[in-house]
Amino acid sequence: MxxxxxxxxxxxxxxxxxxxxxxxxxxxxxxxxxxxxxxxxxxxxxxxxxxxxxxxxxxxxxxxxxxxxxxxxxxxxxxxxxxxxxxxxxxxxxxxxxxxxxxxxxxxxxxxxxxxxxxxxxxxxxxxxxxxxxxxxxxxxxxGAAESMNFGVPSGHNIEIIDNTAFNYSSGWEVAAEAPFSHNSTLMRTRTKGAWVSYTFQKPYRQFVTYGTHGEHSVVQAVYPYHSGQVQSSVGSLYSPVNDTLVQTVISSNRDWGTPGTSVNFTLEEGTMAIDFIAVMYDEPSKPANNTAKIVAPIVVVGMVLLATVIYFFVRRSRNLQAAEKRESTQTPYFFQGLSKSR
Missing domain, CATH: 2.60.120.260 (Galactose-binding domain-like)
Structure with missing residues (x-):
């Protein structure tokens, strides 16, 4: 240390x-x-x-x-x-x-x-x-504040802070009422071996970060959701241990692109652990489809084709008329030669 x-x-x-x-x-x-x-x-x-x-x-x-x-x-x-x-x-x-x-x-x-x-x-x-x-x-x-995800309550678009009151707890947990800086003053703490806490995600997410504390000699088993239903498990210190009074610190981070119904679970094997909140990052919302543009675009194309066709035939007709007039101007009309020629 x-x-x-x-x-x-x-x-x-x-x-x-x-x-x-x-x-x-x-x-x-x-x-x-x-x-x-x-x-x-x-x-x-x-x-x-x-x-x-x-x-x-x-x-x-x-x-x-x-x-x-x-x-x-x-x-x-x-x-x-x-x-x-x-x-x-x-x-x-x-x-x-x-x-x-x-x-x-x-x-x-x-x-x-x-x-x-x-x-x-x-x-x-x-x-x-x-x-x-x-x-x-x-x-x-x-x-200015950096946009990167770090310590303290994060800020940014599509980040939801889920307070630990929404988690599922085993027996052996207590409210750390004396923790003055916890989110919503609801920090939950345990010293009970085998105590666990879990949270089930309700909608698709891109990444989640868990905030809390654990002691210097603590051992925590963490089970994370991983790629559409699979899980990955790790045993040991999740991050560098911090003193018991320190809250709002990252104890785990997982980029999962998870689906609704996946869960994260922490089980204390030894020492102490506290849970404060989870910050969940979602994808940027997609822009609404421009249905008007989808309807208008084909109409515009058809209209341009029709207009081009009309112009083409108009130009062609004009050229044919001009050519005919030119031919007539260079020849002697038959009826000017008199009707007696046919006789």
Whole structure:
């Protein structure tokens, strides 16, 4: 896990540390930043928020991102990117410049690949007098959100979010009511070995993505529909494990071109698992047939043929008349020679 995190850290990079912050400042009270219930307004500066064991979510489709914060002296603070622990914010604060939001904060700047990302900031402190402090984010909102399917609730044409309340569950599941960022606050969680959940698709689809979580040592058997009724099965971790508080992360993705009546099933063999929702992508709707054009087109063709025929015969008749007149003009008419010639 450490090697994976370090590799991700190096590949994406803190390329912007020390650079000038770019983009729009989203203050701590911005509605696009989601908080759990542990956060309160700072008594020192009302524009800041404090927490002892808090989480922040921000769904982002840009590149450069700046976090304004102060980590606890006796505790930890991390940033998770797309379900994987990405940055130790407490360690980064030791070299980060002073924040423009408040002199007591640090401004850690880093660069992301353009795409739809789930930013999760979480930390804990051992004392209320030493809280996590958050002052907002600088974001490049002009980059726009990527159309690619990734983490967080996706957006786009012909994508349907099917909440987990529509799934079929075995016994052993419970509602994770304390999960503050789950879709419709209906996250279902289980620690029961052999517990399963399934969903049957009601109409043809192109692809589906399942969102939820599973623990680091969890083993999940997944049975997917595959090409018109066949199934494919896999046992093991579906994706990189994430911490139990993280939701709206991809745990499986399947491009199936499925038909109505096919199902997906997950069975927990070991550890923990939670299910949040399924995002289903459908084909673009076909354009309605232009019946008027289909009717008009043959009429136009027939009309053009008739018109061409009329023109052809008119031109031919005109030429024949012109030729006859020319012949008559070059010959002496018989009746001008007198009727006596025949005698």
């Amino acid at each position: 450490l090697i994976r995190s370090l590799s991700l850290f190096l590949s994406l990079g803190l390329l912007g540390i020390g650079a000038a912050a770019q983009g729009v400042l989203l203050g701590a009270d911005d509605s696009r930043i989601l908080y759990d219930k542990s956060w309160t307004a700072s008594t020192v500066n009302s524009k800041l928020k404090n927490s002892i064991n808090g989480s922040i979510y921000f769904f982002y489709g840009g590149t450069d991102l700046t976090v304004h914060y102060a980590p606890p002296k006796d505790g930890n603070m991390h940033l998770w990117l797309d379900g994987t622990q990405y940055l130790d914010l407490k360690l980064a604060a030791t070299t980060a410049p002073q924040s423009s939001v408040d002199p007591s904060l640090k401004a850690t700047i880093f660069r992301l690949p353009l795409g739809s990302h789930q930013i999760h900031i979480a930390g804990s402190s051992s004392s209320k007098s030493d809280p996590i402090v958050f002052g907002g984010l600088n974001a490049n909102l002009e980059d």
